[in-house]
Structures are given as C-alpha cells and as structure tokens.
Amino acid sequence: MDELQLPKSPSPSQVGFSVGRRSVLKTTALAAGVVAIPGLLAACGSDSATDAGAGSDAGGAAAEPATGEVTLGSNYSNEVPQAGLQAAVDALPNEDVTVKINEVDHNTFQENISTYLQNPDDVIPWFAGYRMRFFAAQDLLGDVSSVWPALDGELGDGFKTASTGDDGKQYFVPWNYYAWGVHYRKSVFADNGWEVPTTFDEMKTLAGEMEAAGITPFALGNDGFWPAMGTFDQLNFRINGYQFHVDLMAGKESWEDDKVKEVFSTWAELLPMTMADPNGRTWEEAAAALVSGEAGMMVIGTFVGQQFPAEELDDVDFFPFPEINAEHGIDVVEAPIDGWMMAKSPKNEAAALELIGFFGTAAAQDAYLAEDPSAVAPSSKANSAAYNELQAKTFKMVSEAKFVTQFLDRDTSPEFASNVAGPRLADFIADPTKVDSILSDMQEQAAVILGG
Amino acid sequence: MTATAPLDTTDSGVDNTPKKQRKRRSAMALSGRDRTVFVLMIAIPTFLHVMLVWVPALASIFFSFTDWKGIRLSDINFVGFLNYEQIFTVFEKDFWQAVINNLALLIFLFLGPTLFGMLLAYLLDKNLKGSRIYQSMFYTPVVLSLAVVGFIWQSVVYSTENGLATSLFGSGDPVNWLGNQGFMIAFSENYGISKNFVAILVAIAWRHTGYIMVLYLAGMKSVDQSLRESAAIDGCNEWQAFRHVLFPTLKPINVVVAVITVIEALRAFDIIYVLNTPRRTQVLSILTTNNLLGEGGGNVGRGSAYAVLLFLLCIGFVIWYVTNHYRESEI
Numbered sequence: 019m020d021e022l023q024l025p026k027s028p029s030p031s032q033v034g035f036s037v038g039r040r041s042v043l044k045t046t047a048l049a050a051g052v053v054a055i056p057g058l059l060a061a062c063g064s065d066s067a068t069d070a071g072a073g074s075d076a077g078g079a080a081a082e083p084a085t086g087e088v089t090l091g092s093n094y095s096n097e098v099p100q101a102g103l104q105a106a107v108d109a110l111p112n113e114d115v116t117v118k119i120n121e122v123d124h125n126t127f128q129e130n131i132s133t134y135l136q137n138p139d140d141v142i143p144w145f146a147g148y149r150m151r152f153f154a155a156q157d158l159l160g161d162v163s164s165v166w167p168a169l170d171g172e173l174g175d176g177f178k179t180a181s182t183g184d185d186g187k188q189y190f191v192p193w194n195y196y197a198w199g200v201h202y203r204k205s206v207f208a209d210n211g212w213e214v215p216t217t218f219d220e221m222k223t224l225a226g227e228m229e230a231a232g233i234t235p236f237a238l239g240n241d242g243f244w245p246a247m248g249t250f251d252q253l254n255f256r257i258n259g260y261q262f263h264v265d266l267m268a269g270k271e272s273w274e275d276d277k278v279k280e281v282f283s284t285w286a287e288l289l290p291m292t293m294a295d296p297n298g299r300t301w302e303e304a305a306a307a308l309v310s311g312e313a314g315m316m317v318i319g320t321f322v323g324q325q326f327p328a329e330e331l332d333d334v335d336f337f338p339f340p341e342i343n344a345e346h347g348i349d350v351v352e353a354p355i356d357g358w359m360m361a362k363s364p365k366n367e368a369a370a371l372e373l374i375g376f377f378g379t380a381a382a383q384d385a386y387l388a389e390d391p392s393a394v395a396p397s398s399k400a401n402s403a404a405y406n407e408l409q410a411k412t413f414k415m416v417s418e419a420k421f422v423t424q425f426l427d428r429d430t431s432p433e434f435a436s437n438v439a440g441p442r443l444a445d446f447i448a449d450p451t452k453v454d455s456i457l458s459d460m461q462e463q464a465a466v467i468l469g470g
Numbered sequence: 471m472t473a474t475a476p477l478d479t480t481d482s483g484v485d486n487t488p489k490k491q492r493k494r495r496s497a498m499a500l501s502g503r504d505r506t507v508f509v510l511m512i513a514i515p516t517f518l519h520v521m522l523v524w525v526p527a528l529a530s531i532f533f534s535f536t537d538w539k540g541i542r543l544s545d546i547n548f549v550g551f552l553n554y555e556q557i558f559t560v561f562e563k564d565f566w567q568a569v570i571n572n573l574a575l576l577i578f579l580f581l582g583p584t585l586f587g588m589l590l591a592y593l594l595d596k597n598l599k600g601s602r603i604y605q606s607m608f609y610t611p612v613v614l615s616l617a618v619v620g621f622i623w624q625s626v627v628y629s630t631e632n633g634l635a636t637s638l639f640g641s642g643d644p645v646n647w648l649g650n651q652g653f654m655i656a657f658s659e660n661y662g663i664s665k666n667f668v669a670i671l672v673a674i675a676w677r678h679t680g681y682i683m684v685l686y687l688a689g690m691k692s693v694d695q696s697l698r699e700s701a702a703i704d705g706c707n708e709w710q711a712f713r714h715v716l717f718p719t720l721k722p723i724n725v726v727v728a729v730i731t732v733i734e735a736l737r738a739f740d741i742i743y744v745l746n747t748p749r750r751t752q753v754l755s756i757l758t759t760n761n762l763l764g765e766g767g768g769n770v771g772r773g774s775a776y777a778v779l780l781f782l783l784c785i786g787f788v789i790w791y792v793t794n795h796y797r798e799s800e801i
Contacts, residue, residue, distance in 0.1 A: 132540050132768055156541055241649070242746045297749060298630055298649020298666070433769055437760050441564075444749050448651050459563065466560050467769075 027244040027425045029124070029145065030196050030356045030393060033321035084368035085114040091139035092119050093127035102389035109385040110376050115369045140364035141373055143193075146180040146355040147424035148267065149432065150190045153359075154183035160360035160367070163188045165375030172380060172397040176422035180355055191358050191378040194386070194393035196320045197412045198248050198352040198425070199336035206233070206311050218256070218284075218342040225291045228314040236288060237313035238296040238447075239304030243440030246296070246447055247426035249288075249317045250439075251352055252339035253281045259346040260421040267430035269468025273461040282457070284342070286450040297444050319354070320412055334408065338415060351419035353412075354428055355396065434467045527781070534774035541768070553775035563660055565776075568754045572783065574663050575671065575753070576735035583675045584727060587682025592712065594683070595690040609684055611677040620741035623673040624648060635669075651749040664750035674741060678734065682727055689723035690716065725795075732787045736780070754780040 094103045100121070107117045120139050127134065127143070135142070135158045142159075144150055153159050166178065166188050173192060181190035200221075207214070210231055215221035225235035240246045255263040258277045265271045266278065293304060293313060305325040307313035316322065323334050338348045358377050364370040376382050383395035387404060394409050398417055402410060416422060427435035442460050446453060500508060534553055538546045557565050590608055594601045611619065627634045628647035636645045647669045653662035693716060701711040739755040742748075747756055754776060762773030 129763065135541070156539075158541070295630065295644075295646035295649050297651065298628075298646040303630070433761070437564075441749055445651070448749065462560050466556055 027247070027354065027427050028319065028321060029128075030194050030354060033196065033319070033324065083114065084112060084366070084372045086366050086369055087116040087118055088141065088364070088366045088369035088373055089118045089120055089139040090141045090373065091127075091134070091143055092121045093124045093143050095121060095123045095127075098390045098392070102386040102393070105389045106377065106382040106385040107373075109381055110373060111381075112369075112372060115372060117373060135361075138361045140361050140366055140370040142359045142361060143356065144190070144359050145424065145428050146177075146190055146192060146357055147428045148430055149424075149428050150181070150359060151183050152431065154185075154187075154189040158362055159183075159189045160362050160364060160370070161187045161189065162191060162360050162371060162374050165191065165371055165378065168375060169378040172399045173378060174396075174398065174417050174419075176351070176353075176416065176419050177355070177396050180422050180424065181357070189359055191374050192355045192396040193357040193377055193383070194395060195353045195355040195412075195416065196394065197416055198252070198317065198319050199338055199415070200340075201308065201316045201318055201320075201322050201334060201336040202314060203308070203311060203333050204335050205333050206314060214337045215340050217340050221340050222287070225288075225314070229291060233311070234291070234293050234307065234313040235315060236292040237304040237307045237316040238292050239299035239301045240296040240444055240447060241298065241300040243436075243444050244425075244427055245301045245304070245318065246443045247435070247439060248319070248352070249285065250281065250443055251423060251426050251429075252317060253284055253342070254278070255350040255352075255421075255423060256339055256342040256346060256348070257281055257284065259343070260350045260423070263350070263423065264429065267426070269430075269434075269464050273457045273464055278457060279453070282446065282450070282453045285446075286453070289447065289450055296447055320408055323408060332407070336408070336411070349420040350423055351416050351421070352423045352425060353416045353419075354425045355422070357396075431467055434464060438463045438467065530774045530777045530781075532774075533770050534778045536771050538770040539768050540762075540770045549771065553772045554779075556772065557775055557779070561772075564752060564757060565779075566661055567750055568752045568757050569783070570657070570661055570663065571667055571751065571753045572736060572738065574667070575674070575738055576732065578671050578675070579678060579731045579735050582671075583678040584682050584731060586675075587679045588686050590679065590683040591686035591690055592716075594687055605683075605687070608680040610680070612680045612684070614677065615740065616674070616677060617740040617744045619673055619677050620670075620744040623676075624745055627673070628669060648745060648748050653750075666748045667751045670741060670745070670748075670751055674738070678731075681730070685723055685727055685730075686720065689720045693719050729791065732791075736784050736787070754783070 090107065092100070092103055094100050103119070107119065110117065122130075122134075131144075131153075135153060138158075144153075150159070166181075169191070170178070177192045178188070181188045181192060183189045202214075206212075210227070212224055212227065213220075215224050228235040238245060238249070251263070254266065257280055258266075262271060262277060266273070266275075272278070293299070293307065296304070301318065301322075302325060304313070304316060305318070305322050308316045308322070309326055309330070317339065320336065323331055326334055338351065341347050358374050360367075360370050360374055378397065380395070380397040380399035380401070383397050383400045387393060387395055387400065391404055394405070394412050394416075396416075402413055405413060423429055426439060430439070438460060442456050446456050535548055535550060536546045537549045537552070590604075594605055598604070614622070625633075629636065630644045630646050630649070633645075633647065635647055639645070648666050650665045652665050654665045654668050656662035697715055697719065698711065701715040706715065737755060738753050739759070742751050742753060742756055743759070745751070747760075758773050758776040758780060760773075761769045761776060
C-alpha cells in the first residue's frame with residue numbers, strides 16, 4: 019500500500035518536503051503517516067492541555083495581557099506534525115494562557131469543516147485563499163487584522179494577500195507551505211548537457227531534444243483530476259497574469275475569453291510531448307517515470323521528493339515554470355499555504371489573538387520546524403539554516419514572488435473545482451479538439467456555481 | 471404455466487390466513503401489560519423508522535427546492551424548481567450520462583452476471599466432482615466489499631503498465647483501462663457507454679456472479695427431486711427440463727434476484743467512488759454525494775435534487791414490483 023489517493027491537492031501539513039539523510043527516520047514516519055491518512059488512523063482526539071512553556075521575551079508580540087484557556091483545533095493528526103504543533107504551543111511566551119488542543123483526523127476535519135465551523139474551537143487550522151475567504155464571507159470567522167502589524171516585517175506581501183478576505187481584513191495567519199514547479203533530475207540534465215529553460219520557447223526546444231533522446235518530456239498522472247489543474251494554473255498565470263487568474267477563479271472572467279482559449283491552445287502544444295493517457299494514471303506512477311529517467315520533467319508540488327529513494331534526493335531539483343508572456347514574467351508562484359484562523363466569537367478572544375499572532379512569528383515556526391523539518395516556514399526570520407536545498411530554494415522563490423496563488427482547488431469554490439474544473443480538464447486532456455464545447459460548458463457551470 | 475398456478479395459490483394461502491387469525495385473536499386477548507408492551511414494540515420501531523427513513527427522505531425533497539449551502543439553517547431560500555432546471559439545462563451532460571450508466575449497469579447485471587450465475591448454479595447443482603471447491607471459488611469475491619473489489623482490480627488487473635489485463639490482452643504496450651473515457655457504444659457525440667465504465671462493469675460482474683450463483687444454487691437444491699424424475703420419464707431433454715420444469719419452480723428465487731439486481735444497479739456507488747470516479751463513469755449516487763458531502767460539496771439544494779431524481783427512478787421499479795407482487799398473490 020504505497021499509493022496515496024487524494025481527491026484534492028495535498029495539503030502542506032500532509033505532505034511537506036522529503037528531507038533525505040538529515041532525518042530519514044522522521045521522513046519515514048511522515049511518509050507512513052501520509053499513507054495511512056485516507057483510510058485508517060482516525061487518531062482519537064487526544065485532549066492534551068498544556069501549560070504554556072517557560073516564557074521569555076522570545077518573540078511573541080503580546081499587545082494586551084491575555085489569560086485563561088484557549089482551544090486550538092488541530093488536524094495535525096500525524097505524529098510528526100503533531101509533535102511540531104505541540105512544540106510551537108509550548109513555546110508560547112505568555113504563561114497565563116493555557117492552550118487546549120482538540121485533535122481531529124486530517125481528512126475528517128476537511129470533510130466536516132462546514133459543520134465544524136458552526137461550533138468551532140477558538141483557533142482553527144485551514145487553508146489560505148478562496149477557501150478562507152469563502153468562510154469569511156459567510157461571517158463564520160473572526161477578524162485577525164490586529165495581529166498583522168506585528169507580522170508585516172517577517173511575512174511577505176504574497177502571504178498577506180493570501181490571508182486577506184473580500185472585505186480587506188485579514189482572517190488568516192500562514193503557518194507552512196510547499197510550492198509547485200517543474201521538477202527534474204539534475205543528473206539527467208547534466209548527462210545530456212541540458213540547461214534549465216528560462217522561457218517557454220526554450221522549454222519547448224528542450225522538450226524536443228528530450229524526445230530525440232527517447233525521453234518523454236513531461237510526466238503527468240491525472241487520477242483524481244487535481245494534477246492537471248497544476249499545469250493549467252501555471253499556464254494561465256504565466257500567459258494572463260495573476261489578476262486574470264484570480265478573477266477567472268472567482269467567476270469574474272469568462273472561460274470562453276480568448277485569453278483562456280490561448281491557455282488551452284498552448285497546453286495543446288505540450289500534450290503530444292506529455293505521457294500518453296494521463297487520466298488513468300496516479301501522480302505516483304507518473305513520478306516513478308521521472309525517478310527512473312523515462313520522463314524528463316514534471317509539473318508538480320515539491321512533495322514529489324517523497325517518491326525518490328532517500329539517497330537520490332539530492333538529485334531532485336525544480337525550476338519555476340518559465341516565462342511565456344514578458345509582461346508577467348515569472349512573478350507568480352503557486353504555493354498552497356496552511357495556517358490558522360479564528361472563530362467568529364471565540365470564548366477567549368484575547369488569548370486566541372495572541373496565539374494566532376504568535377503562530378505567525380519565527381519563534382513559533384522554528385519550534386515547529388525543529389520537530390517537522392519537512393515544512394517550510396513563511397516567516398522570513400525563521401531559521402533557514404536547517405533547510406535542505408529544495409526547501410531553501412522554495413523559500414527563496416516564494417519570498418521573492420510578487421504574488422502567491424494557492425492552487426486551483428483552493429483558489430475557487432471547491433464545488434467548482436471538484437465537480438466542474440477537474441472533470442472538464444480531464445476531458446480536454448483526453449480530447450483537446452473538443453476545447454470549445456468544454457469551455458462553453460465550464461463557463462455555463464461556473465456562472466451557476468460562482469455567480470449565485 | 472400450469473405447473474406454476476397451483477404453487478402460487480398455496481403460497482399466498484399459507485401466507486394470508488394465519489396472519490388474519492393471529493391479529494384477531496391477539497387484539498381480543500390483550501391484557502393491560504401486554505398492551506403496553508405491544509404499543510412500545512410498535513412505537514419504538516415506528517419512531518426509528520420515521521426518524522431514520524421518512525424524515526430524511528422528506529427533508530431531501532424539501533431541500534431540493536432550496537438553495538441551502540449546508541451552513542446555517544437561517545440561510546435557506548426557496549428557489550422553486552431552479553435546481554432541477556439547472557440539472558437539466560446546465561449540468562445535463564453529467565446527469566444524463568449518469569442515468570445512462572445506471573441503466574446500463576441494470577441491463578448488464580441482468581444479462582451478464584444473472585445468466586452466468588444461473589448457468590454456474592445449474593452446473594454445480596449436478597454434483598460434479600469437487601463442486602464444493604468451485605462453489606467456494608466463485609463465491610469468495612462476494613465476501614469482499616465492492617470498494618475492496620475496486621482497489622484489487624485497479625492495482626492487480628487494470629494497472630496501466632503492469633496489470634494482469636494488460637499482460638493478457640494488451641499487445642505489450644501499456645493499456646489505459648480505467649482512464650480511457652472513449653465510448654465503446656456511442657449514442658451521440660456526448661453520450662454513450664465509455665470503455666472505462668465497461669471495465670468497471672466487468673469488475674462488478676466478478677463479484678455479482680458469485681452472489682447470484684449461490685442464490686440459485688440454494689433454490690435448485692430445494693427443488694423436489696421427483697419433479698426432475700417425472701420430467702425425465704416424460705422424455706424432456708436437458709433444455710426442456712430446465713425451461714419448463716426447473717425454471718418455473720425457481721420463481722421465488724427469480725423475484726429475489728430481480729430485486730437484488732435492481733437495488734445493486736441503482737445504489738451502485740462504492741466501487742466507482744474509490745476509483746476516483748474516472749470520467750464518464752459517474753452514476754446518480756455519485757452526483758448526489760459530490761454535491762452534498764465534504765468540503766467541496768455543501769450544495770445541499772442541488773445534491774438533494776439529484777437524490778430526488780434517483781428516488782424517482784427507484785420508485786418506478788418499486789411500483790412495478792409491488793403491483794406485480796400483489797397482483798400475483800390475489801390470483
């Protein structure tokens with residue numbers, strides 16, 4: 019059983035980065051946990067009330083003195099992230115605040131979020147972007163703008179945008195993330211004398227050379243329908259830019275727009291160079307082709323490192339999807355972010371705000387990273403010395419990005435993503451000639467789902 | 471035909487008379503305490519039945535006329551037939567494909583596993599050497615849930631690169647069994663029975679055949695041996711004996727099989743869901759679930775409308791069955 023079947027794109031706290039030799043044991047534990055998520059491992063809610071650890075002036079900018087108990091919902095049901103969260107909670111400098119962690123299995127939490135938000139814990143784990151904004155717009159979340167002034171120094175603009183609701187207030191504090199890019203094996207590129215492409219034309223030329231060398235240029239397995247969304251996202255924001263992409267996801271632009279058609283015609287150029295029949299293949303099977311060198315490149319999240327043997331992890335590298343439209347360059351990075359939100363009416367608002375504010379700081383994120391080194395911390399002050407090459411590169415790419423997108427299934431209504439976009443993109447891959455009827459269906463359905 | 475009529479009358483006669491007598495007698499003989507027990511025994515199951523079956527069913531019908539997102543009850547707005555209208559105009563390709571798949575599954579289960587299961591039962595009933603072994607082999611898949619059947623077939627049989635089906639029937643190249651959404655039987659440009667759905671049908675048949683076989687085998691074992699002997703004496707050949715003697719006596723089993731098959735076909739869900747619903751393999755229950763459940767669902771209105779449409783499809787079969795059943799028992 020080493021197949022991880024995910025109906026949605028994986029969450030950072032589920033997958034993270036593979037960390038290779040440095041902490042092989044922890045990686046294995048994480049991988050084992052990840053595999054167990056879909057079925058079993060309904061970790062029984064362990065209610066561990068913990069006194070806040072030894073307080074010092076370590077970092078948390080506590081504006082008002084908060085006291086009492088604050089409840090923290092946790093979907094960090096695997097051992098490693100669980101220990102990380104506990105460590106971060108223990109590091110909270112305010113000794114007067116007691117944090118009670120209520121733990122729920124990761125997938126169960128996600129499936130039941132609507133019900134959960136009727137009667138939530140004070141502090142809630144969730145995803146940045148549209149999926150946070152959706153609940154904020156439903157008036158289910160508390161405003162956490164007051165903690166942001168203290169965080170502005172260490173969290174970049176991309177993170178702030180991703181944490182902001184439709185009304186301009188912040189409802190979210192980022193906690194960790196991974197990024198999407200074009201993954202490849204350094205050794206394969208070195209053996210053939212290939213360079214990392216910086217423009218789309220260079221990438222197409224490179225793909226042609228790969229075909230000549232008997233290597234399939236692009237690996238793709240679209241089982242579950244989310245992997246193809248990754249390619250669509252990259253093409254769309256490279257061609258049409260961040261704003262158009264976000265507006266399209268929000269239903270403010272039309273899928274029948276010529277700009278969208280250009281995305282699909284560009285994609286159609288890549289499809290003949292992509293592994294045949296991606297729809298029945300899992301992303302792991304596609305990644306296996308990358309590992310074995312049968313395929314040259316793969317547009318996927320950094321979690322693909324899990325599929326490589328630990329000793330070959332140094333050979334994995336990625337580059338940002340190359341520039342297509344000079345107007346937009348490569349100013350967008352796709353990096354799904356996990357983080358924290360506050361209940362609409364928390365039982366202990368002062369303590370909840372203090373805890374959420376603390377989670378945004380390097381002190382909390384470092385405490386987490388010490389236990390779970392597979393994550394990347396959003397804080398620019400976090401201890402990056404412990405990062406491996408991929409993490410360091412991700413960190414650099416994301417912190418330099420002008421815009422951070424989440425992922426198609428996080429940037430739009432999940433209903434639109436899973437019931438419309440996923441199946442229609444699969445239809446497109448299966449038969450690119452039907453693009454016009456696919457896009458008119460998508461627009462019609464987007465209007466119904468996102469419009470009303 | 472003549473052979474069936476007397477059997478039926480005795481059946482219904484045995485069924486009906488004692489029931490009436492029992493009721494009359496018990497109503498007269500009840501003491502106070504008996505009555506309490508009696509009321510409780512009726513009241514509790516009735517309460518549970520109403521709460522667990524009727525209330526949710528009626529709630530689904532109610533919600534199908536609203537735009538509820540499943541968050542706050544105060545957010546419910548009535549939208550009339552909007553959800554149904556959208557299903558038939560905006561999501562019509564998904565919907566009709568699902569109806570086609572449900573009906574295709576129904577027809578397939580009758581033509582494939584039912585006939586084949588009957589044949590297996592007939593052969594095993596002949597007391598072949600080692601028939602117990604064959605029986606167990608054919609029956610084993612039935613103990614697995616369809617979800618497990620899905621996982622097994624996905625990884626062992628239908629794996630693109632190295633599945634059993636690929637090695638047996640492929641020409642050496644990888645075959646995309648579950649991802650190939652091309653139509654095997656196309657009704658139009660947009661509708662038909664897709665190749666991957668046929669692949670799933672085969673996996674379902676693998677399990678369903680054993681189930682049908684066991685039902686028929688049990689039925690055949692209970693057929694009076696003298697019937698077969700008299701058929702043999704009358705000079706029936708094998709087919710005539712089956713068609714005119716054995717098959718009519720299996721009528722109760724046929725009804726059970728028909729009911730089971732219809733139920734299985736209309737409630738089909740798990741095997742398709744665990745395979746991540748490859749394109750064009752959706753059935754009505756999948757559309758319902760995808761709109762209702764999970765974080766991506768939450769569209770209670772449209773999900774309920776799908777559920778109501780599935781219910782209407784089911785009720786057609788239920789009415790057919792009930793009228794048929796009562797008509798026969800009245801004769």
